[in-house]
Amino acid sequence: MKKTVLVFALLILALLLLFQIGKYATLTNNLRFEIVIAVIAVVFFFVGVYINKKGLHKNINNKQEIDHQKIKALEITDREYEVLERISEGLSNKEIGEKLFVSESTIKTHVSNLLSKLNAKRRTQAVQIAKDLQILE
Amino acid sequence: MKKTVLVFALLILALLLLFQIGKYATLTNNLRFEIVIAVIAVVFFFVGVYINKKGLHKNINNKQEIDHQKIKALEITDREYEVLERISEGLSNKEIGEKLFVSESTIKTHVSNLLSKLNAKRRTQAVQIAKDLQILE
DNA sequence: ATGTATTTGGTACTTTAGTATGAGCCTTAA
DNA sequence: TTAAGGCTCATACTAAAGTACCAAATACAT
Numbered sequence: 001m002k003k004t005v006l007v008f009a010l011l012i013l014a015l016l017l018l019f020q021i022g023k024y025a026t027l028t029n030n031l032r033f034e035i036v037i038a039v040i041a042v043v044f045f046f047v048g049v050y051i052n053k054k055g056l057h058k059n060i061n062n063k064q065e066i067d068h069q070k071i072k073a074l075e076i077t078d079r080e081y082e083v084l085e086r087i088s089e090g091l092s093n094k095e096i097g098e099k100l101f102v103s104e105s106t107i108k109t110h111v112s113n114l115l116s117k118l119n120a121k122r123r124t125q126a127v128q129i130a131k132d133l134q135i136l137e
Numbered sequence: 138m139k140k141t142v143l144v145f146a147l148l149i150l151a152l153l154l155l156f157q158i159g160k161y162a163t164l165t166n167n168l169r170f171e172i173v174i175a176v177i178a179v180v181f182f183f184v185g186v187y188i189n190k191k192g193l194h195k196n197i198n199n200k201q202e203i204d205h206q207k208i209k210a211l212e213i214t215d216r217e218y219e220v221l222e223r224i225s226e227g228l229s230n231k232e233i234g235e236k237l238f239v240s241e242s243t244i245k246t247h248v249s250n251l252l253s254k255l256n257a258k259r260r261t262q263a264v265q266i267a268k269d270l271q272i273l274e
Numbered sequence: 275a276t277g278t279a280t281t282t283g284g285t286a287c288t289t290t291a292g293t294a295t296g297a298g299c300c301t302t303a304a
Numbered sequence: 305t306t307a308a309g310g311c312t313c314a315t316a317c318t319a320a321a322g323t324a325c326c327a328a329a330t331a332c333a334t
């Protein structure tokens with residue numbers, strides 16, 4: 001919010017400055033009228049592009065960022081989260097074990113703990129819940 | 138592409154028109170210089186906003202729209218797709234059967250066919266592949 | 275140094291998931 | 305009216321997934 005105010009204050013100052021420069025330049029015939037108009041147009045065109053992009057990016061980022069605090073709040077450990085990511089990639093317990101260099105039994109333990117922490121009955125449901133909670137993309 | 142060319146052509150025409158109007162108005166003292174500048178600025182500000190929004194919307198939509206043609210290309214039937222959606226919601230075969238008012242056996246058949254059509258070994262992998270192919274959100 | 279949490283792993287078991295095969299019913303196009 | 309595709313369902317089986325319980329090694333803080 002403070003940023004927005006600052007940006008608009010600077011814009012108004014820039015506008016006034018361009019007014020005076022343009023007026024003086026044309027009156028003294030140092031600059032052609034068309035060029036002043038063109039500069040104004042280009043500048044404000046890019047100002048519009050810039051402001052619009054900023055506003056949209058906030059919405060996009062909010063939908064993609066993962067909530068690390070919520071992971072901690074659910075008491076999901078680092079290792080369990082790693083397993084969760086692999087599950088969402090469609091790997092089996094055995095495959096996850098191979099990727100993380102541990103036994104399938106270990107993965108089963110992690111999965112079982114994950115399911116109870118996420119209140120899920122199945123790994124597919126765990127992925128769905130995790131995405132709803134913005135824990136996974 | 139044709140649209141883009143048309144828009145830019147109109148923009149150039151508008152720019153030239155504004156040039157002449159502004160020049161004539163100021164020379165004949167019918168309009169103050171500041172007002173011309175302000176109009177130009179406002180117009181091009183919104184032009185920038187508009188063009189930027191159009192461009193971004195295409196990218197956003199491409200990431201969210203599901204590719205119905207690809208579904209047909211993979212020979213996935215309507216019923217199979219319904220089952221796929223339920224799988225991605227985290228339901229079991231039994232629960233899917235209850236929701237669609239058919240037996241668990243039927244769902245198993247659909248799932249088995251789905252997996253082979255998607256080249257997946259597990260339902261979790263099927264969901265992942267489907268999302269990559271923009272078949273699921 | 276003792277307690278706590280994490281990670282690891284095993285056994286034994288139950289429950290889902292998934293495959294293979296066959297078959298009946300319905301709709302639609304040739 | 306056949307043929308084909310889609311939906312349904314069953315049986316019998318194998319393969320994963322998931323639960324419950326136990327136990328040991330590590331790390332880290334008080």
